[in-house]
Amino acid sequence: GLGLAKPVTDQDILNDAETTGDVLTYGLGTQGQRFSPLDLVNKETVKGLVPIWGFSFGGEKQRGQESQPLVVDGVMYVTGSYSRMWAIDVKTGKELWEYNHRLPDGIMPCCDVINRGAAVYGDKVYFGTLDAKVVALNRETGKVVWSKAIEDYKAGYSITNAPLVVNGMVITGIGGGEFGIVGKVYALDANTGEMKWIRPVIEGNVGTLDGKPSTMTGTKNASWQGDQWQTGGGGTWLGGTYDPKTGLLYYGTGNPSPWNSWLRPGDNLYSSSRLAIDPKTGEIKWSYQTTPHDGWDFDGVNELISFPLKGADGKTIDAAATADRNGFFFVLDRTTGKFISASPFVSRHDWAKGYDENGRPIYNTDFRPGDPAKGGGADGKGTSVFTAPSFLGGKNWMPMAYSQKTGLFYIPSNEWGMDIWNEPITYKKGAAYLGAGFTIKPLYQDHIGVLRAMDPATGKIKWEYKNHAPLWGGVLTTGGGLVFTGTPEGYLKAFDDETGEELWSFNTGSGVVASPITWDMDGEQYVAVVSGWGGAVPLWGGDVADFVKSFNQGGMLWVFKLPKKA
Ligand SMILES: O=C(O)c1cc(C(=O)O)c2c(n1)C(=O)C(=O)c1cc(C(=O)O)[nH]c1-2
Numbered sequence: 099g100l101g102l103a104k105p106v107t108d109q110d111i112l113n114d115a116e117t118t119g120d121v122l123t124y125g126l127g128t129q130g131q132r133f134s135p136l137d138l139v140n141k142e143t144v145k146g147l148v149p150i151w152g153f154s155f156g157g158e159k160q161r162g163q164e165s166q167p168l169v170v171d172g173v174m175y176v177t178g179s180y181s182r183m184w185a186i187d188v189k190t191g192k193e194l195w196e197y198n199h200r201l202p203d204g205i206m207p208c209c210d211v212i213n214r215g216a217a218v219y220g221d222k223v224y225f226g227t228l229d230a231k232v233v234a235l236n237r238e239t240g241k242v243v244w245s246k247a248i249e250d251y252k253a254g255y256s257i258t259n260a261p262l263v264v265n266g267m268v269i270t271g272i273g274g275g276e277f278g279i280v281g282k283v284y285a286l287d288a289n290t291g292e293m294k295w296i297r298p299v300i301e302g303n304v305g306t307l308d309g310k311p312s313t314m315t316g317t318k319n320a321s322w323q324g325d326q327w328q329t330g331g332g333g334t335w336l337g338g339t340y341d342p343k344t345g346l347l348y349y350g351t352g353n354p355s356p357w358n359s360w361l362r363p364g365d366n367l368y369s370s371s372r373l374a375i376d377p378k379t380g381e382i383k384w385s386y387q388t389t390p391h392d393g394w395d396f397d398g399v400n401e402l403i404s405f406p407l408k409g410a411d412g413k414t415i416d417a418a419a420t421a422d423r424n425g426f427f428f429v430l431d432r433t434t435g436k437f438i439s440a441s442p443f444v445s446r447h448d449w450a451k452g453y454d455e456n457g458r459p460i461y462n463t464d465f466r467p468g469d470p471a472k473g474g475g476a477d478g479k480g481t482s483v484f485t486a487p488s489f490l491g492g493k494n495w496m497p498m499a500y501s502q503k504t505g506l507f508y509i510p511s512n513e514w515g516m517d518i519w520n521e522p523i524t525y526k527k528g529a530a531y532l533g534a535g536f537t538i539k540p541l542y543q544d545h546i547g548v549l550r551a552m553d554p555a556t557g558k559i560k561w562e563y564k565n566h567a568p569l570w571g572g573v574l575t576t577g578g579g580l581v582f583t584g585t586p587e588g589y590l591k592a593f594d595d596e597t598g599e600e601l602w603s604f605n606t607g608s609g610v611v612a613s614p615i616t617w618d619m620d621g622e623q624y625v626a627v628v629s630g631w632g633g634a635v636p637l638w639g640g641d642v643a644d645f646v647k648s649f650n651q652g653g654m655l656w657v658f659k660l661p662k663k664a
């Protein structure tokens with residue numbers, strides 16, 4: 099054993115972005131910047147980076163591995179496909195324990211059996227499972243301390259996001275937007291698993307606080323017809339970030355259900371939005387909808403990252419940025435939610451010309467599928483349109499990074515379009531609730547993925563790196579001037595943060611669709627990433643799925659460092 103695990107405190111979690119010896123949070127800090135000040139591995143030295151050990155997730159469960167590991171006191175906690183978790187000694191790669199969650203037959207994750215990572219607090223480590231449970235394990239033994247089913251997986255609910263711990267509460271989102279669920283954010287007591295509050299994110303649904311009904315911001319179901327708010331979607335499936343300065347949680351919300359927009363007139367609040375939530379009560383403090391009345395599955399859960407925006411007058415604004423599935427990069431005032439700017443980060447955004455000064459999209463109505471005026475729509479005849487980005491988005495779940503060194507955001511983006519048409523559909527518990535058909539197609543022959551450096555002050559792209567396959571992994575940036583990300587072709591790569599020049603790469607043997615981390619220990623800097631091809635692309639990718647079907651599956655954790663000087 100390791101002896102008594104040192105308890106992780108609320109303050110440790112809030113300091114995570116500055117303390118380089120541990121990685122206590124998903125996002126390397128609750129603000130989600132994915133920036134480490136470490137600079138031992140830098141533009142000069144990175145070419146010497148070598149693997150020091152690997153760890154296999156084993157067995158036949160070699161499916162999409164999207165997990166970001168945590169490192170606490172020399173122990174790594176890493177989750178894997180099929181709701182598994184391991185504790186590993188970081189020095190040696192030796193397994194300390196494995197937790198293998200017993201999953202029922204009927205789970206319904208839309209987009210592979212993935213998990214994005216864990217959270218730590220006190221002597222426990224937490225994660226969400228594909229059967230919609232939050233599980234607390236003892237950090238030292240891997241034994242279950244508490245386990246709580248927060249929703250009914252038979253209705254399509256599942257958890258793929260990494261939880262967040264704030265003020266002694268485990269906070270999580272939920273998925274199921276393809277099954278007509280109602281997205282919610284949940285806060286559980288970290289010690290006992292008791293539910294503190296539940297915040298549904300679809301107007302009309304009443305939340306709870308300490309087990310009693312609590313108020314909902316906004317008019318009851320004003321932006322929905324009839325009782326559609328009861329099956330309105332808005333999965334919070336990517337989880338959220340927390341900013342200690344404003345004291346607010348930031349959650350993205352996913353697609354409204356069903357996808358067929360003609361079946362649900364109105365803005366459909368708060369689907370495809372960003373929400374600021376009070377962690378004490380679960381109350382929504384502000385909202386901003388990136389795609390009102392979404393008709394393309396522009397499932398805007400994308401992470402909202404807090405950062406200081408330098409204004410033209412030299413003043414700094416407490417801002418936050420998000421790169422949406424719909425192809426636009428948004429900067430908001432993170433105290434009020436006020437819209438500051440929207441800039442395209444992909445080459446095509448057919449559905450909207452841009453945004454007006456109030457932050458509403460200026461639609462290109464020709465690109466909304468199923469227009470009844472053209473013979474489509476709710477009657478199910480359907481008119482097909484070709485439009486870009488595709489429903490898998492200008493950017494999907496994979497988190498971008500913000501560099502405190504360059505002031506740039508590094509966005510893993512994709513260039514693809516889709517044929518999309520509408521079909522009739524009625525809600526049935528536990529059945530897909532789309533009302534749309536689609537085929538994704540690449541826009542260019544030589545690349546789909548593009549890693550882009552975005553200047554949040556100007557909305558301009560500073561550099562880009564093109565990759566043949568779609569990019570599907572998270573990004574990490576460092577004080578050493580590096581930007582790390584993975585590719586489905588199997589590489590973990592490091593780029594120059596100012597020029598985009600590729601400085602280092604290593605082939606892990608399977609696609610890298612996870613988020614890399616870095617930390618230091620005994621004066622040395624470590625880098626780690628999980629490898630294992632999967633996620634939504636091979637399942638939903640249409641013509642692109644054909645192109646990537648030769649990629650090998652896997653389930654392997656890699657750890658790198660510079661060789662010790664003799
Ligand atoms: O609406 C939802 O609840 C929901 C959940 C998830 C998920 O939990 O992974 C994805 C999606 N939608 C989705 O639309 C999507 O493209 C997607 C990709 C992935 C992935 O991990 O590769 N998950 C999800």
Ligand SMILES: [Ca+2]
Pocket residue numbers: 275276333352353395397
């Ligand atoms: Ca979705």
